[in-house]
Amino acid sequence: MKYKLITLIFLLTSCAQNYNGQKLDKTYNSKGFAYIYNEKDFTDKIIKKKLDNNSLQIAHNKLKPGSLIKIINIKTNDSIILRNSKKFEFPNFYKIIITKPVADEIKLKMDLPLVEIIEVKRNKSFVAKKTKIFKEEEKIHNNAPVETVTINNISKKNKIKTKAIQEKLYIVIAEFYSKDSADLLKKRITQELKNFNSKKLYINSKKSNRITLLSGPYISVNLMKNDYIQLKNFGFEELDISINE
Numbered sequence: 630m631k632y633k634l635i636t637l638i639f640l641l642t643s644c645a646q647n648y649n650g651q652k653l654d655k656t657y658n659s660k661g662f663a664y665i666y667n668e669k670d671f672t673d674k675i676i677k678k679k680l681d682n683n684s685l686q687i688a689h690n691k692l693k694p695g696s697l698i699k700i701i702n703i704k705t706n707d708s709i710i711l712r713n714s715k716k717f718e719f720p721n722f723y724k725i726i727i728t729k730p731v732a733d734e735i736k737l738k739m740d741l742p743l744v745e746i747i748e749v750k751r752n753k754s755f756v757a758k759k760t761k762i763f764k765e766e767e768k769i770h771n772n773a774p775v776e777t778v779t780i781n782n783i784s785k786k787n788k789i790k791t792k793a794i795q796e797k798l799y800i801v802i803a804e805f806y807s808k809d810s811a812d813l814l815k816k817r818i819t820q821e822l823k824n825f826n827s828k829k830l831y832i833n834s835k836k837s838n839r840i841t842l843l844s845g846p847y848i849s850v851n852l853m854k855n856d857y858i859q860l861k862n863f864g865f866e867e868l869d870i871s872i873n874e
Contacts, residue, residue, distance in 0.1 A: 656747065656748040656749070656750055657691065657692060657746070657747070657748035658745070658746070658747050658748070659724050659745070659746050659867055659869060660703065660724070660743070660744070660745045660746075660801075660869040660870055660871065661722075661723065661724035661743070661744070661746075661868070661869060661870045662722065662723050662724060662742050662743060662744070662850065662870065663700070663723065663724060663725050663726070663727050663732070663737065663742045663743075663744045664719065664720070664723040664725070664726050664727070664742070665726075665727060665728070665729055665732050665739070665742065666680045666682055666686075666688075666726050666727065666728045666729070667682075668682060675719075675720070676717065676718075676719050676726070677717045677718065678715050678717045680714060680715070680726065680728050681728065682728045682729055682730075683728075683730070684728060684730065685709075685711055685728065685730050685731050685734065686711075686714040686715075686727070686728045686731070687700070687711050687713055687714055687725055687726065687727045687728070687731060688713065688714055688715040688716065688717060688719070688725070688726040688727075689713050689716060689725050689726075689746075690716065690717065690718050690719060690721075691716075692713050692716065692748060693713070693716055694712075694713055694714065694715055694716050695712055695713060696712070696713045696748060697710060697711075697712060697713075697748070697749035697750075698710070698711060698712075698713050698725070698746060698747070698748060698749065699746070699747040699748075699749050700725070700727070700731070700735060700744050700745075700746055701735070701744060701745040701746075701747070702735040702736055702737050702743075702744060703743045703744060703745055703872065704738070704741065704743060704872075705735070705736050707734070707735040707736045708735060709731065709734050709735050710749060711731065721858075721861055722854055722857055722858060722861075724744065724746055725744070725746055740850075741796065741850070743870060743872065796872040796873055797845065797846035797847070797848065797872065797873055798845060798846060798847040798848075798849075798850070798853050798870060798871075798872060799843045799844065799845035799846055799847070799870070799871045799872070800843065800844040800845060800847075800853065800856060800857055800860065800868055800869075800870060801841060801843060801868065801869040801870065801871055802814070802818075802830075802841075802842040802843060802844060802860060802865065802868065803841070803842045803865075804839055804840065804841050804842075805839075805840040805841075805842070806838075806840065807840060808832060808834060808840050810840070811832045811840045811841070811842045812832070814842055815827075815830050815832065815842055818830060818860075818863070821863070822859055822860075822863060824859065825856065825859055825860075826856070829844045829845055829856065830842065830843070830844055831843055831844075831845075843871075844856055844860070853870075857870075
């Protein structure tokens with residue numbers, strides 16, 4: 630397994646333009662599902678820390694508290710910038726945890742809470758009218774500017790219903806400079822992930838200078854979730870989600 634991961638990492642770092650949605654020397658940027666906080670998740674020990682569900686708060690598992698995060702509703706392009714309230718682990722299918730007020734601010738739908746998360750560096754300017762830093766966030770003792778994100782309920786008892794949605798969902802596995810590299814990774818996944826439906830894997834070369842290996846389409850979040858987790862366990866650090874590729 631260790632050999633497999635080393636080989637996979639070498640393949641991706643040498644051939645891929647951007648296999649995990651970000652470059653090491655760039656700010657954090659990822660696309661996927663937000664999870665909306667529910668205090669029962671804390672009570673049931675699904676998450677380790679509490680958020681105030683009456684305030685604009687977010688939590689991320691990689692970015693430190695006080696980091697500014699811009700959360701964009703991919704469907705509507707509504708956005709908000711908030712300071713990361715806390716850092717802790719949560720189910721890795723989701724990109725961020727947000728409170729209900731955050732979801733409301735960016736008009737996020739519960740059945741498709743798809744967001745883009747962008748770390749905002751303190752020396753990076755952004756359009757003021759699209760930025761909201763709320764008074765509640767000023768209580769966080771950190772000089773760094775911050776943006777906030779949105780998420781769906783994490784509770785096991787409040788599972789997302791397998792509801793068909795109009796949009797087609799795709800897992801963005803990796804991006805490459807050449808089709809040969811994409812074919813090689815597709816073949817490797819097919820051979821080594823025995824329970825993965827290889828018929829879902831396909832290569833998209835519609836965009837210039839970008840060859841993308843995708844899995845999909847999926848018509849519901851739950852149908853996509855199992856494949857997403859398999860790919861994460863295979864060794865991918867970050868997997869983006871897209872619609873209607």
